[in-house]
Every structure is written in structure tokens, then in C-alpha cells.
Amino acid sequence: MAAQRTSVEQRQQPTIFFVIPCYNEIEQLPITAPVLQKKISALKSSHLIAEDSRVLFVDDGSKDGTWQYIRQLNKTDASLFHGVKLAHNRGHQNALLAGLMTALSQGCDAAISLDADLQDDINVFDEFVKQYVSGAEIVYGVRSSRNKDTWFKRNTAEAFYALNAWMGAETIRDHADYRLMGRAALQALSEYGEVNLFLRGIVPELGFSTAVVTYERGEREAGESKYPLKKMISFAVEGITSFSVKPLHFVTGMGMLSILVGIGMFIYVIVSWANNNVVSGWGSIMCSLWLIGGLLMLSMGIIGEYVGKIYLEAKHRPRYVIETEI
Template sequence: MSVANAVNTDKRAASSPIIYFVLPCYNETEGLAHTADVLCTKVDTLINNSTISSKSRILFVDDGSKDGTWKIIQRLHNSNEQLFGGVKLAHNRGHQNALFAGLMTARAQGCDAAISMDADLQDDVNAVDEFIANFRNGDEIVYGVRSARKKDTWFKRNTAEAFYKIFEWMGAETIPDHADYRLMSHEALDALSEYHEVNLFLRGIVPTLGYNTSKVYYERGEREAGESKYPLKKMISFALQGITSFSTKPLSFVTGAGLLSILVAIAMFIYVLASLGQSHTVAGWGSLMCSLWLIGGLIMVSLGIVGEYVGKIYMESKHRPRYRIETTL
């Protein structure tokens, strides 16, 4: 540990840090009040124990909800302006952009660290004690990692494991069984603010920041209320977003598929010559059709993969803002 890091760690250990709890929300009217009660109790306990500063806050980010989520956030803010804050995005921009907006707001308001978590209370709030302890000991980023996936369905458990393995195989860095439940110091948030890409995938970006990191293992609970905002369709889209945002290996598959197609074509050519020599020309018709379908399929898949990257280049080239904040409490 460098002298600067040692001094920084001593300062953290001697003081109570200002911690912001950042929670993206989308159509959370059914469970948001309960979430606020649980977090309020937790924050009060941490403040009373001098674990965190009395300036710590809970920041809800409304990602363009279509129900009464923002009204609940306003009501919470009016009941306790010191504790509850809110950010309302002008339009639904997705979980990652909403989370980024909340983190940057917390950074701008001078927090020492921000803890991001989902609004459904599936993340164990008691794990934040260890988050903060590790932060005060010098860690800049603390990851919340699920200790087990026993409560997941067989399909979700195995597809999640497959995603992390594929992501790692493609050369991208990620933390297995970690979602977006993490603590980031102000220094780490400064580093994150320098990433300007439109196609955000924070689970892949944060591990690339460097700094001292640690993991806190916890057991993920059941959703308290409402429905999951990540059905199968969105999960697949999110996985593709992560893979295409951090790896160019799918593009190399196009070359591999082309080479395989050539080998198949050579094999089919040899088969056709053998068929002609034996006067079995009718048999070659089926092989020809199979070859046409195979080549056509490879071309379509290849064009689809290239199209994904071209589409991302197109979106990045526009330099559009990730989000537009309509109101801040």
C-alpha cells in the first residue's frame, strides 16, 4: 500500500463517511414504501452507531415510470428531506442508464461512497455493514456477490452460469454472480464518469477501473412486491448488450464460419464427383440443397453479428446524452 493510500485509509477509519444509497426504480409503487422503511431503519442504525455520517442519503432514481412511483418518492422526500432524495428521468432509459444517473448525482453532491442496489429488496441490506467496513479499510470498490443460487429456477441458474463463462471466454472481465449491488468510492465514481459510451454495461465497466476491490457474499432473497422487471426477453437482450459491448470475438466467428463453410463445400464437391462416378446423380440433389441452406444460414448469422456492431457504432456516433434529468429533489 502506498503512503497516499495509507493516509486515505486512516482518514476513512477515523471519520464517518457520507454514504449514498442509489436505487433505480421503474414502476415500483407496490413495494417502494416498504423498501424506504427498511432502508430508513438501516441508515438510522448506521448513523446512530457512527458507522456513517448523518449527511448520508437514500437516492431514488425514477426511470420514467408510468405509475405513481415518482409521487411516492416526492412524498418520502417531503416527509424527510434530509434522508430521501430523488432524481426523475424525463424518459425511460433502462436500468443501467438510470443507475449511472444516480451514481453521478451522488458524486456531484459530494458523497464519500455510493452503494447501488435494486429497489425490490432482494439484495440483503445487512451486507452494507461489511461493504462500509471494507471501504473504511481502504477498498475503493466492494462487490456484493451471491453466495448461492438455490432460489433460482434451474433454467435461470444454468443460463446465468453459462453467461459468465461465455463472457470470460470472450476476454471480458466480470465478477461471477455479481449484479449491480456494490459500493463505489468517490474516486471510483470519478473514474467511472470518464466512460462516455452510450451502450452501458456497468458490470463489465466497473471491473476495468482498477483500484483496491473486495467481495462481500450474501444470500439473495425473494422479491418483496411487484413483478420482476427482467423477463426472459430483457435478460437475453441484456446479455447480448454485455457481450457485444466488451468483446469483438463474435466478429471472429464470422471468419470461422466462413472457413467451415468452405470445408463443407469441398467435402460436398468430393461427394458430387463420387456420385457422378457411380451414376448416382439424384442423391446429389439433397446434398446441394443442404449446402445452400447451410451457406445461407451462415451468411444471415454473419450479417446479424456484423449488424449488431454496426448498430452500436451508429448509436455511439450520434453522441446523444444517455439520459435527461427532468427533476431533482
């Protein structure tokens, strides 16, 4: 018990970095920055977090004035607003990782990751920190409901989590990238070197003590969503193929089924020929060809996804390049 009290005492008033990936967020940042400034000031005043806690914006190669605005924020309040600029657009997951690793290198006790649009309720920061102080190394922000989503968005999300679970990829249901990670968890994350990043699957795999905080997700106030349907599908494929080989097993099973169907058809043809009951089977032949051709193309596509990932991993290219920091 004494050791546990010491551990909790050491977590009092932690230095928290609020890591926010940004891509073309010039419309949203003037709304986001003042809200964060007010909230973090309140957290400091209530002695929940340390005075040197800060916001770390990560510009993911934006093409608008996002970086210029981050520099302006830094000039206005250098103790609170810091920034990292990536040399090229590397995608949300890589930008988030760059921010988390920068926070780790700069001596944070924990980092809270969230999106620039503030759809994730920042009023639960308090509960995040309290769970961390109580001993949780990872705290997940989980949506309490999806009532505000469209029918399509709600059902595709349900399908995404169900498919991941069936494929064996461990994810937290209704959790995106809104979470707190303590220093030990960040250090463990830094040891994962894969190029194909799917943090929603990697973080639960880390282990450590965890907690869940529920919240109601809001609406984006400005700008456009950075996850249209095309990116959502790509993200789902990334998650499944990064953590499961079940699609390859599926291909094997379908191949075996096709062979059995082929043997059955061969026996049927022999029996029909023996009984002088040969019927022109142009339609059935064409259907079979299309079915087998489709299965082959699907199988090659699935295998190609894995071969492509092996190709990217084998090159050992850096996941991101930091151009400058402020």
C-alpha cells in the same frame, strides 16, 4: 505505513449515497423506504457513516405513482430521501449511471447501488463500509448461492457468466449491480462515454483495489421483476457485444469452414462424375442451401449488432436527461 494510516483515517465515517433505480415501483417503495430508513439510522448511530448520508431514488420514467411517492418521502424526511426524475425511460443501466453521477456531483465519498426490491441483503451495508474504510475502492456484493432460483434461472445464469468469460468480457461471477464505489472509482466511471452501457463489465475494468462481500439473496416482496426472459437475453447480448469481438472472429471461422466444406463437396462431385456414379442429390443440395443460408443470416445478424452499436455511438446522444431533482 504512515501514508496508509492517513488514507484509512480520511475514510472514517464517509458520506454514503444509496442509489436506487426505480421503474414502476409504487407497490415496493412503501416497503423499501422504512426498512432503509431504519438501517441507515442504525449505521449513523454506530458512527459507521456520516450524518449527511442519504438515499437517492432515480425514477426511470415510471408510468405509475413512483415519482409522487418519492416526493412524499422527501417531504417526510428531506435530509434522508432525495430523488432524481429522468425525462424518459432509459433503462436500468442508464438510470443507475444517472444516480451515481448525481451522487458524485453532490459530494459523496462513496455510493452503494442496489435495486428497489431489496432482494439484496442490506444487512451487509456494514461490511461494505468497513471494507471501504479499510482501503477498498470498489466492494462487490456477491451471492453466496443460487438455491432459491428456479432450475432455468440458475442454469441460464451459469451459462451467462461462462459465455462472458469465454468471450473475454471480465465480469464478477454471481454479482449484479449491488456494489459500493468510492469517489475515485466514480470519477473514473464518469470518463466512460459509451451509449451502450454494461456496468457489470465496465466497473471491473476500472481497476482500483477491490473487495468482495457475500450475501444470501432474498425474494421480491411486491411488484414484478423488471428483468423477464426477453430483457435478460437482451442484456446478455449487450454485455457480450460491448466487451468482445470474438463473435466476429466466430463468423470468420464459420465462413472459412463453409468454404472448406464447399471445396470438399466440389471435389466429391468431380470424382463421382469421373466414375459415372452421379446420383440425384436433391436432398443434400437442399440441406446445404439451408445450412449456408442459416450461417449467412447468423453472420449478418452478429455483424449487424456491432454496426448498430457503432450507429448509436456515432450520434453522441445523451444517455439520459434529468427532468428534475429533489
